[in-house]
């Protein structure tokens with residue numbers, strides 16, 4: 384049992400902020416900005432502003448793309464959750480089974496490094512206030 388717990392711990396070293404998505408790593412943020420412009424901006428907005436009227440469902444019942452800046456809810460999620468959503472799309476465990484969404488899965492299209500980098504870029508655009516709130520929610524930031 385103890386061994387199992389230790390193994391589980393070593394798989395998720397950072398509770399909320401993962402050093403692989405550090406907004407303080409300039410090279411990562413630069414790579415992430417490129418990836419964002421190419422793969423995310425068409426839906427989430429060149430300036431991370433999201434689609435117009437993003438809180439209301441489209442006629443097909445799906446949600447528009449939310450902003451990734453302070454106004455959205457991206458920052459409510461821990462890094463490993465965001466990574467899983469970008470890689471796999473909105474599928475279980477972060478959506479209900481059969482949930483329909485326009486958010487694509489980027490696994491196979493982007494490398495893990497590019498997906499962490501795009502998160503570093505998004506986080507680099509959050510205010511000090513939001514970063515501080517995340518520290519309170521998720522614990523200490525490991526990716527100084």
Ligand code: HEC
Nearest residue numbers: 422423426446447448449456457465468469484485486501
């Ligand atoms: C084709 C449009 C489209 C593209 C391209 C796209 N997204 Fe999305 N994304 C969406 C939509 C729509 C949602 C909201 C889906 C929902 O909640 O049902 C979303 C949701 C998300 C969420 C969850 C946010 C939250 O707070 O729940 C993350 C994280 C995300 N996208 C990241 C990205 C990243 C990073 C990229 C580029 C690598 C990207 N998306 C590219 C449409 C897109």
